[in-house]
Amino acid sequence: MDPEKPETNESLSRLQSELLRQLIRRKKRLLIPMILLFAVFSFGLPLFVSLYPRQMSRPAPWIQVPWGWLYAFAQIFLTWLWGWMYWNSAKTFDRLAEEIRQRGKI
Amino acid sequence: MNFTYFLLFLCIVGSTLIITHWAARRKQTTRLFFIADSSLSGFQNGMAIAGDYISAASFLGITGAIALGGYDGFLYSIGFLVSYLLVLLVIAEPVRHLGKYSLADVICARFPGHRIRLAVACVTFTISIFYMIPQLVATGLLVRLLLGIDYSVSVLVIGSLMTVYVVFGGMVATSWVQIVKTVLLMSGIFLLSLILLSRFDWQIPLLLQQVKEGTPLGDRFFAPGHLFSTPLEALSLHLTLFLGTAGLPHILIRFFTVKNALAVRKSVITASWIIGLFYVMTLALGLGTVALVGWWKLVRTDPTGNLAAPLLAEELGGDFLMAFIAAIAFATIVAVVTGLVISATTSLSHDVYNQVLRKGNASEKEQLRIAKWTAGVVGLISILFSLGLENINVAFLVSLTFVIGASANLPVILFTLYWRRFNETGVLIGMASGFLASLVSVVTGPHIMHPEHGWIAMEPLFPLLNPGVIAVPVGFAGAFLGTVLSRRPVDEERFFRVLVRAQTGMAPGNPTGRRQS
Numbered sequence: 159m160d161p162e163k164p165e166t167n168e169s170l171s172r173l174q175s176e177l178l179r180q181l182i183r184r185k186k187r188l189l190i191p192m193i194l195l196f197a198v199f200s201f202g203l204p205l206f207v208s209l210y211p212r213q214m215s216r217p218a219p220w221i222q223v224p225w226g227w228l229y230a231f232a233q234i235f236l237t238w239l240w241g242w243m244y245w246n247s248a249k250t251f252d253r254l255a256e257e258i259r260q261r262g263k264i
Numbered sequence: 265m266n267f268t269y270f271l272l273f274l275c276i277v278g279s280t281l282i283i284t285h286w287a288a289r290r291k292q293t294t295r296l297f298f299i300a301d302s303s304l305s306g307f308q309n310g311m312a313i314a315g316d317y318i319s320a321a322s323f324l325g326i327t328g329a330i331a332l333g334g335y336d337g338f339l340y341s342i343g344f345l346v347s348y349l350l351v352l353l354v355i356a357e358p359v360r361h362l363g364k365y366s367l368a369d370v371i372c373a374r375f376p377g378h379r380i381r382l383a384v385a386c387v388t389f390t391i392s393i394f395y396m397i398p399q400l401v402a403t404g405l406l407v408r409l410l411l412g413i414d415y416s417v418s419v420l421v422i423g424s425l426m427t428v429y430v431v432f433g434g435m436v437a438t439s440w441v442q443i444v445k446t447v448l449l450m451s452g453i454f455l456l457s458l459i460l461l462s463r464f465d466w467q468i469p470l471l472l473q474q475v476k477e478g479t480p481l482g483d484r485f486f487a488p489g490h491l492f493s494t495p496l497e498a499l500s501l502h503l504t505l506f507l508g509t510a511g512l513p514h515i516l517i518r519f520f521t522v523k524n525a526l527a528v529r530k531s532v533i534t535a536s537w538i539i540g541l542f543y544v545m546t547l548a549l550g551l552g553t554v555a556l557v558g559w560w561k562l563v564r565t566d567p568t569g570n571l572a573a574p575l576l577a578e579e580l581g582g583d584f585l586m587a588f589i590a591a592i593a594f595a596t597i598v599a600v601v602t603g604l605v606i607s608a609t610t611s612l613s614h615d616v617y618n619q620v621l622r623k624g625n626a627s628e629k630e631q632l633r634i635a636k637w638t639a640g641v642v643g644l645i646s647i648l649f650s651l652g653l654e655n656i657n658v659a660f661l662v663s664l665t666f667v668i669g670a671s672a673n674l675p676v677i678l679f680t681l682y683w684r685r686f687n688e689t690g691v692l693i694g695m696a697s698g699f700l701a702s703l704v705s706v707v708t709g710p711h712i713m714h715p716e717h718g719w720i721a722m723e724p725l726f727p728l729l730n731p732g733v734i735a736v737p738v739g740f741a742g743a744f745l746g747t748v749l750s751r752r753p754v755d756e757e758r759f760f761r762v763l764v765r766a767q768t769g770m771a772p773g774n775p776t777g778r779r780q781s
Contacts, residue, residue: 181767189353197506200346204339204502207488208495215487226335226488233342234540237349241533244353248529255525255768 174258181254188247196240203229268584269411272591276448277425280598283440287433294631297434298365298610299520304439306527310534313518315442316603317344317509317535318449318542319395320402320570321662323596326543327576328569330550331562334485336492337550341543343505348536352529355510358681358766360519360528367513367673368615374680374762375688378620383695385615387672388513390699392608393646395514395665396601398658400650402570403597410574410590419650426601427643430609431636435521438602445592445599446538452592453545456573459580460552474555485554497728504666504732511669511677514607525769552576605642613638656719660711664702667732671698671739679743681766684759686747693746698739705731 207214207226214226221228295301304312322344329337363369368384400419407418429437464470472486479485492498509515519528553562553572556579565571573593578586613635618626626634672695679686679694708725712718728734765771 178764178767182763185767193350193353196346196349200506201499201502203342204492204498205495207335207339208492208498211487211489224486227338227486230335230338230342233346234544237346237536238540240349241352241536245529245533248525252526255770258764258768259770 177258268587276595284433284437287436300435302523304521306530309522309531311446312439312442313535314538315446315599319600320597324570327549328572331553331572332569335488347509352532356528357525361769365614366610385611388611391665392604394661396604396646398661423647429602430605430639442599445595457545457548478554479559500733501730507670508666511673514603608642609639667702671735675740675743687752689750690743690747694743697742701735701738
């Protein structure tokens with residue numbers, strides 16, 4: 159995200175600009191780590207199973223399920239978990255966006 | 265012809281036609297036709313997105329891929345699912361805020377102009393047609409196999425049905441056909457999974473033991489390394505799937521059918537749950553096929569493995585259950601092709617006709633008339649192509665559409681939304697380079713060039729079946745270099761307006777403070 163000093167634009171009031179900057183800052187703080195972490199975790203799956211097929215076929219201790227399957231299932235649960243985390247955080251974004259709109263008889 | 269099959273197929277056709285009739289009785293407007301007047305709830309739209317997304321390739325193909333390739337088959341489904349996270353986090357809400365009816369509206373919110381709109385419309389149309397043809401061919405083959413009806417008649421019937429849904433019911437009928445399909449599909453495979461597990465006294469270890477005996481792979485069935493020849497191939501496929509969904513226009517236009525960002529979010533999360541649960545159940549069905557039907561019988565019946573789910577159904581519940589699953593497969597394909605027809609129709613009638621040829625001045629009545637005619641023409645084109653491609657393997661077109669989505673559309677969407685310096689030259693070069701890289705790498709790849717079973721009998725010039733690892737960077741590089749090298753001045757004001765609108769839904773300068781639509 160590249161807001162590039164939105165406060166300099168004259169079509170928004172100073173308060174709106176401040177709220178917009180806050181919204182973008184909060185989104186960046188949440189989304190960039192979420193996307194990076196998920197991308198690394200997700201692309202690790204095809205890489206690990208291709209480069210280390212033997213290790214990924216070994217069963218994990220206690221549950222006797224191969225690491226490769228655990229990794230694959232973890233992707234499904236992580237997708238849902240990330241979705242839930244975003245769902246929760248997005249309520250704040252909605253509040254800020256609504257406030258910007260409410261103040262926006264511009 | 266088997267009467268049970270015929271009856272169940274007729275039920276599907278009948279119920280979808282009733283939906284279309286109900287949709288057609290509403291007062292027709294362009295908003296209703298293209299985006300169902302943004303009247304769907306987030307949950308309904310999530311079900312419709314799942315219905316739009318889970319194609320025959322997913323239902324029949326993935327079950328077969330798991331039955332034949334074990335673990336590697338399951339990797340496909342993971343790629344399809346995780347792509348929704350990217351859609352949720354960075355694409356869905358801004359697209360909803362910026363667009364009106366089509367993907368071109370989103371890009372043109374920042375770069376208004378006919379050239380850009382035409383370029384986006386062309387890519388949208390191509391993706392829709394490329395995706396639709398293999399679906400229609402697959403339906404023709406499926407119906408021929410199950411009902412014994414001639415391929416041409418099958419394609420004509422299904423092609424006509426999808427056209428009727430869109431012409432008379434527009435997005436309302438399309439959405440509800442997709443919702444009904446999702447309910448049928450999920451309940452059908454849930455039922456199948458329950459019957460399967462009950463056969464093994466609800467003990468998964470027993471099922472897994474039987475799987476080892478049902479495949480020539482034995483213990484190795486559960487290990488990776490049966491479908492992908494190199495790590496690069498596996499990585500390339502994952503990259504294509506991970507990024508591709510966010511560039512598929514028929515999925516993106518579904519976000520216009522709900523009223524706000526909250527509903528968009530709910531749509532994507534609902535879809536990701538449905539699709540995730542679907543793939544978990546598909547895994548059970550793939551394993552069940554190996555355990556109960558056996559690898560040998562599956563390959564003898566259909567070497568591609570696409571009949572895994574119907575064969576398992578027959579094994580578990582006899583002729584009736586097999587007919588039920590076949591009818592669900594039919595509904596699956598019908599719902600997907602209907603979504604593609606409306607996507608192609610929107611790009612031609614709204615973008616090309618109304619915005620470019622009529623400069624946005626076409627009356628409401630004229631737009632509706634043209635949209636309906638366009639849907640008819642799109643249906644006809646797809647039917648004609650599919651009729652001519654009966655004996656040709658066109659399954660690669662599905663992966664081609666994902667590559668085009670990831671390499672031609674996604675870079676442009678992302679840069680439009682988030683890169684201040686991005687400009688029109690970047691849009692055009694990015695789209696052209698991503699599109700051409702996808703096309704060339706597929707045409708010169710093993711799908712087309714193969715010494716034994718390729719359209720061109722020679723060694724492939726491009727070694728990968730999944731060219732995403734090359735095409736996607738080319739698309740991004742094209743958009744980046746086109747922007748940087750053209751050295752156009754940055755339109756700060758317009759970028760700012762797009763940024764505010766994308767993030768808040770508010771159009772600065774609009775006296776109401778709300779997005780205009």
